[in-house]
Amino acid sequence: MEDVQHPSHAPPDTTPSLAPDSHPSTTTLKRPPSPSFEGVDDKITRKRFREDSSEDMAQAQIASTSKYEALVEDLAQELQCGCCAGLVYRPVVVSPCQHFFCGSCCVLWIKNGGANCPACRGVSNFVTPSRPLQKIVDVLLRAEPSRTRTERERMQADEIYKAGSSMRIPTPREASPEPNLNQNSDYARPCPHCGPDNPYGWRCPQPIVDFSVDPEQAWHLDDGAPPGHAYCGNCEMLLALGAPVTTKCDFCQVSFCGINVQGRCTASALASQHPHNMNDVSDLIQSSEVYECFENNHVEVEIMLDYLSTRQITPRQIYRDIVQYLQSQPNGFRPLIESDLFVDMHSVAAGIDDNPNAPRSRVCRHCATEVTLWGLREWWIRERQKGHLDAAITNRPDCEQGTLCSQQKDPGTSCPV
Ligand SMILES: [Zn+2]
Ligand SMILES: [Zn+2]
Ligand SMILES: [Zn+2]
Ligand SMILES: [Zn+2]
Ligand SMILES: [Zn+2]
Ligand SMILES: [Zn+2]
Numbered sequence: 001m002e003d004v005q006h007p008s009h010a011p012p013d014t015t016p017s018l019a020p021d022s023h024p025s026t027t028t029l030k031r032p033p034s035p036s037f038e039g040v041d042d043k044i045t046r047k048r049f050r051e052d053s054s055e056d057m058a059q060a061q062i063a064s065t066s067k068y069e070a071l072v073e074d075l076a077q078e079l080q081c082g083c084c085a086g087l088v089y090r091p092v093v094v095s096p097c098q099h100f101f102c103g104s105c106c107v108l109w110i111k112n113g114g115a116n117c118p119a120c121r122g123v124s125n126f127v128t129p130s131r132p133l134q135k136i137v138d139v140l141l142r143a144e145p146s147r148t149r150t151e152r153e154r155m156q157a158d159e160i161y162k163a164g165s166s167m168r169i170p171t172p173r174e175a176s177p178e179p180n181l182n183q184n185s186d187y188a189r190p191c192p193h194c195g196p197d198n199p200y201g202w203r204c205p206q207p208i209v210d211f212s213v214d215p216e217q218a219w220h221l222d223d224g225a226p227p228g229h230a231y232c233g234n235c236e237m238l239l240a241l242g243a244p245v246t247t248k249c250d251f252c253q254v255s256f257c258g259i260n261v262q263g264r265c266t267a268s269a270l271a272s273q274h275p276h277n278m279n280d281v282s283d284l285i286q287s288s289e290v291y292e293c294f295e296n297n298h299v300e301v302e303i304m305l306d307y308l309s310t311r312q313i314t315p316r317q318i319y320r321d322i323v324q325y326l327q328s329q330p331n332g333f334r335p336l337i338e339s340d341l342f343v344d345m346h347s348v349a350a351g352i353d354d355n356p357n358a359p360r361s362r363v364c365r366h367c368a369t370e371v372t373l374w375g376l377r378e379w380w381i382r383e384r385q386k387g388h389l390d391a392a393i394t395n396r397p398d399c400e401q402g403t404l405c406s407q408q409k410d411p412g413t414s415c416p417v
Contacts, residue, residue, distance in 0.1 A: 075140050076147060079133070081105055082119045087140070087147050089154065090163050091133040094119075095126040100133055103161030107261065111235055113189065115169055127167040165262035168192070168199075170237065187211040187218040188226050192259055193240040204228055204240045224349065231348035232257035233364055234265040250360040251333070251342040251367035253351035267362040270323050275372045276365035278315035281308045293376045303393055304380050311388065319368055322375035325382070333360050333371075341370050 081088040083105035090103040099119040101109070106127050109118055117124045141148050149157070170192050187210075193200055194207035206228045209217035219226040225238065232239050233254035239246050245258030249267035257265045263274075277283055284290045285305055294301050307313070326333055334356055336342070344350075345366045363371070384394070 072140065072144055075136070076144075079137055079140065083109060086149065088133065088137060089149055089157050090161060091130045091137065092127045092161075092167075093130045093133070094124045094169075095128065097122045097124060100130060102157060103127075103129065103163065103165075104157035106167065107161045107235070110167060110169060110260065111237065113185075124169050127169060129164050129166065162261060162263055167260055186221055187215075188221055188229070188238060191229055191238040191240050192257075193243045200243065200245065202240075202243050205242065208238070230255045230351070232260065232265050233267075233346040233348055233366075235260040236348055247362055248351065249342075249345075249364035249367055250358065250362050251337070251370070252345040252364060253342075253353050254346045254348060254364065255351070256364065264365065267364045270327075270361060270363050271320055273319075273363045273368040274316055274365060275319045275368040278319070278369055278372060280314060281305060284308070284315060289373055290376065293373055294380075300380075303389075304383075307383070307389065315372065318376065318379055319372040322372060322379050325379070326371070326375065336371065336374055341374060342367050345370070 076087055079088050079091075080086070081091075081102045082099060083101050086102070088100060088102050091100045092103045092106050093100045094106070094117045097117050097120050099117050101118070110127075115124070116122060170189075188208050190208045190210055191204060192198060193202055193204045196203060206226070208219055208226045208229065211218040225231060228241055229238050230241055231237065233249065233252070233256050235257060237257055237260060239255060239257040239259075241255060243258075246255055247258055247267040248255045254267075256267050259265060267273075277287075291298065291301055294304075308318075326336075337353065337356060337360075345364070
């Protein structure tokens with residue numbers, strides 16, 4: 001494979017970065033409830049109806065309009081999330097009390113140690129997505145699209161809560177519905193596996209002692225993670241290293257709880273992982289990192305993106321091709337690991353990678369993205385050689401700079417001039 005270095009012919013791309021950042025600020029979702037446009041609408045409708053020939057009809061219409069507005073306002077009030085006070089987004093219902101919240105608000109609340117329902121303070125065990133509520137929200141938004149959350153808000157929320165996933169609420173330190181005044185946030189709280197009667201059929205050999213039970217034996221957070229425990233690379237909750245549901249990414253060496261957020265709190269087998277932030281070709285179009293893989297050779301990136309769309313090749317297929325290719329190479333993943341590609345991927349402490357020859361069988365979503373970006377350009381050069389491209393592209397004339405143009409030297413790239 002050629003080792004090619006191309007000066008950029010095009011200005012650097014300024015599209016938003018694909019930086020692996022799964023830890024959005026917890027404050028960004030808080031927002032005031034949508035402003036009401038009642039007054040404005042009212043004025044417009046009155047004006048419109050004054051021009052109408054029939055005065056009676058106008059009166060009737062005004063009455064029905066204000067009835068409609070009252071209904072919408074009532075509905076919006078009822079569908080308000082108790083956490084962020086906005087119209088509920090991807091609603092989830094807390095069991096057994098049946099209070100509902102935005103999925104993302106609920107994840108953040110659990111992440112911040114919430115074990116009781118934020119609305120009624122009742123003991124809660126499970127959070128499940130609510131399809132009926134979602135349907136009502138959809139109906140409301142069809143009638144009043146202005147109440148839709150901004151794209152940015154939705155993206156942030158979707159990053160925190162994966163639509164449709166259920167969550168288990170970590171066991172409270174005590175089975176008491178009373179708010180626990182004896183807590184101390186400087187000390188570690190038991191992990192989901194620490195309790196003797198936890199629902200997972202496996203118990204921590206060294207359970208974390210809760211501060212409210214025995215302050216002497218409690219584990220101070222300044223001392224790092226308690227023995228046998230680590231923090232999940234996705235939800236950042238304490239997990240048990242030995243638990244059957246815990247998985248470790250063999251690239252970044254971070255563990256995942258396998259409990260809180262389905263499909264995200266996990267390091268999967270290489271071939272079954274989904275690279276983070278790369279769901280379809282449009283995610284690649286948005287990614288400045290993809291352009292960087294091609295030294296900002298926009299023309300070549302666009303040819304590739306067209307090719308991917310036409311042949312319906314997904315980023316995940318590319319990721320899997322790259323994994324297969326690297327596995328077939330004598331050095332395997334070593335070049336990637338030795339270039340520190342997977343260092344500091346998550347904001348939680350990682351384990352130590354002491355054997356560069358260790359087998360790599362599990363990967364987290366963020367490391368899967370790193371692997372994809374690492375191998376994307378060479379993947380494309382291999383793909384071009386399959387001969388599926390139009391002759392018009394493969395036979396493009398030389399750049400007017402001729403051999404002075406370094407991009408023309410590489411059969412895998414084109415020159416935008
Ligand atoms: Zn909310
Ligand atoms: Zn409740
Ligand atoms: Zn534990
Ligand atoms: Zn987790
Ligand atoms: Zn990883
Ligand atoms: Zn050129």
